[in-house]
Amino acid sequence: MKVFANAPSWFDHLLMAVCAILAVYAASMGIARPAIGLFFVAGIAGATFISFGLGRLLSGTKAFRWDGYVYVAAALICAFRAVALNKLLPDDGYPFQLLMAGVLSWMLMVGSLVAWRDTTQVFQIVPCIALFGLVGAWNTFEDAKYLFFIFIVCAATLFARSHLRSMLRVAEMSEGSTQTVATRFLRSDEEDTDPDAEDIARFRSLRNGPWRWMAGPEWALASALVVVGFSWVGAPVIQSSVQNVAGRLRVDVPMPRPSSSVSATRFGGSENSLRIGTGPRGQMEGRPVIRAKLDRQRYLRGATLYTYGDGNWSNDFIAREYFNPAGEEPATLARQQEIASLSNQEPVGFELEILFGRHEEMYVPGYPVRVPRSSFQNPFPISPDGMVLNYASSAPPYTVDGVVLVPNEASKPQDAALPEFFTSDLRAAVTDASRATPRVREFAQDAIKGAGNDFEKAMAIKTAIEGQVKYNLNAEATPAGRDPVDAFLFESREGYCDLFASAMAICARSVGIPARTATGFFPNTNTRDPEGYYVIEDVDYHMWCEIYFEGVGWIVFDPTEGAQAVPGGERGAAKGGGKSWLDAEWLKSGLDVALIVTTLLVVVLAVRAMFTRKGPASVVERSLAGRTYARFSRDLERRTGKPRRLNETPREYLDRIAAELGPHAGPASELTGRFESALYSSVSPTPEVLKGLGESVREFRRLPKVIA
């Protein structure tokens, strides 16, 4: 890890790669698509490896100085072909609005391929900073700050080493020598000293002489660590001190829509589709997501799901508006009609402070009547089925308040019945009993025995499910080809909220009660702050069943309430990954750990490099010469049938076989002499010498074999 070479060493390439990897990884995690990050991480690692090799190959040639031009050309191509390149990325790439992040990521990857010289390497820091800036503006990836701190340390070390090299070059120029280490290396056939050793000697003499009192890379590293420590402590203080003037600008970055199969650990975003029974959910962190002011503990509905089939819930009605009064503005009128039909409702105010994540639907504790957007000026639009839409998907923190209708205490739901203005499609969806297996139908029929009205039937089904199955966040995934509800109720008999909710809904439908499922948050009463606000965490993400009762509206039926939990499988104790291995928490954690370990390794190596001095290194050249000689000796062996003994020097071996070589003994002797010089002299062989040896060996092999 010497810093006194003219070109960056492998350690500098490593530092550059770590910087770029941290930036692209942060960007991909900022949009919750680790697959993109993984793609670029692999790409940058490979490109850096190739770049290192190319740099060594082209060192001393004119092409070596073209890296800057190639870099600029590559960056322009990335910019102009951004859309096409984005399509090559997994997970549909970056959303169009965030295409700049894609451009920068591609730029980093392609740039890593051509960063042979110091100038290009340090320039790589520019897109890295830009990418981190974007991630910071999105404010969706909390760990970005840790990655940025690591980035700062690596970038500082890279800059410091590059600066030290530039100072070495100045020192060379000051000494009146315009020849650089690289050019000396190329000219070393004229030199009688090892340029590498000469370089080391020069560096040592500088370190022991005029640079003895220098604050060098070790100071840069120490300063970077101090900066990180200061930022760690200081940033929250600074942020709180400017709260009065902060937040004047809001960057509304659309969050990309996740894949159709959504992990229950994910909160925020729109859920038009949800697959159930997908196995253990990811580890949740207990991170506060919403701070809610509610009159009491209430289900905060975010998304509703109507259609069920093949273990998948979906909502196909948002776009085509399932309420269908002819001749009127459909959504508004339908909602008015729906609200007017709810006689047993009372208005309840609420206030939410969104702390983390992007949410395309807002969470409301009932039928939304009015949801102004407190932090902004415009009210949220409300979808036909009562979901509060947050299409702008603003970056937190911001607050929302409003009024919703909730069933009053006096309401006594009786029978489930759908209003007249529900479309036939919607009616068909919420009453679809065809998805219930015979066993499920039988289970439901058994459960409702003795129940009077639909409400009592629903309660009976809920009680039956609570007694039938246990809550376990670690429950295995439903085997392929099996219906998740059936398998849940009769085989695994354990599962998590989506299976409970689905079982409730399917059972209800199988006995003629219209039902749907909903996702959102259910606050924990134990997590209230001193002001009485519910602090809703990611672990409070939930799914439940809702049944429509005439005059009352949708009422929550949550069979997880009374179900026993498997020890270790309670809410918040989930372990393992989600459905997709790319979405898996273990992958995210693994990458985090890998990055931290790599960075620590880099730091350790940097510190070690500061306190160690490497001697003249000509091992590579010597081993290349050794390999070439091995080819030569194999050829001699083929010609003479006598292999070289281990204890023989090249000269001794040649002397032994000279007679068999006949007229080729002369060239072989000359070649052996050159090998002796390359392998054992005090001067390490130059690339030209090695090349010459290789060519001579090839020529020798073409000589005809002597027939005795």
Added chain:
Amino acid sequence: MRNVARTVPSIAALFLVIMAILINSPALFYMATAMFATILACRGQAWLSVRALRFERVSPPSVNVGETVTVGVVVWSERKLKRPLVTVVDGLPRTLVCADLTPSLPVAPSFDQPIHTRYSFRPLRRGKFRWESLEVYGTDALGLVTMSKSYRTEPAELTVYPAPITVSVPITPASGWGTSEADSGKFRGSGIEPRGVREYVAGDPMRYVHWTSSARSGKLMVKEFESGSGLSFLFLLQRTRGTEIGSGGSTTLEAMCGHCAYLAEQYLRQGATVLFPIQESLDRISNSQSLRKQEIYEVLAEIQADHPNTLSQDISQVALNLPEGGTMVLMLAVQDPDLPGVLARMSGVKKVCLLYDPGDYRSVRVNSRAPSATDPAYLGSLRDAGADVFVMPKVEAMA
């Protein structure tokens, strides 16, 4: 690209701070704080790196044009702190035209012992130069921020002597003591006593080639002559303001001085007396050849084309004091209308005019309209005034 990379962190720090406040994003606050702290630390380090220093300069007293000068600078730190490397840029006078100026060796000033740095350059123009300031440039350990500070030091003085430029024209001296004997044909040779033979150098007249020695040694040898002790050469260079044509180290005056140095050295070696009647008092010249040579170089180093007098006025001033039988070598580039008349009136000295064509030295930047002394009519008038006239070839600028 490096400059961009050096500038971007500063701009990014500022931008991130503004955006962090506007957006109120915690992540941006962390990033902005880190970036800003980094830049502040860098600026602080760079600022500290150039403070509390002392310098001492060690430069040679004199050097010839084109020779490499190495100036040593000794640096002390007045505070016991580790600093990033600093470089020194000496405050060389603007008139000191030089080439191959190297950066100073970067050093880390130490508290407990002087640290030596150095730089070198090649002066392209004669002169006496004096300077006392220097600028020290320091960066932070990352090389992101560069700061400078000016320091005053003990004045340094450097005299740049002209580099002798070979003159290939055969200048026949006036007949002094011994020369007349040569002219009479009593002795062999050209009339000046032969001193020996030496290897041929460019510019030697072919008639002085010693063929016997050349055949014996296999190298071209020429005869070298000892002039008679009565031989004297008087050099008068055109020093009128505005008559120096050219720029940098490639001017007519520089060429004149280079030629003058060569001729003077040659004549001194031959035992002749070399005089600069305008620049020095004729009765205060040294007898020692080496001392005289030093005096001549000092004179040549100081000649500047900044005088109001014309060459003819200079000649008129010193005409009465000129030694009899001497050879007066006049060097001029721009026409002096009175000169032919003054020369015509002069007697007792041999007059040789070396003329320089301003057209050879004019550059695009220096477009002088001064009339050339090599104009045929003017040249003819000089010949008519009894002068031997030679048009000197262009002297190429020193690389």
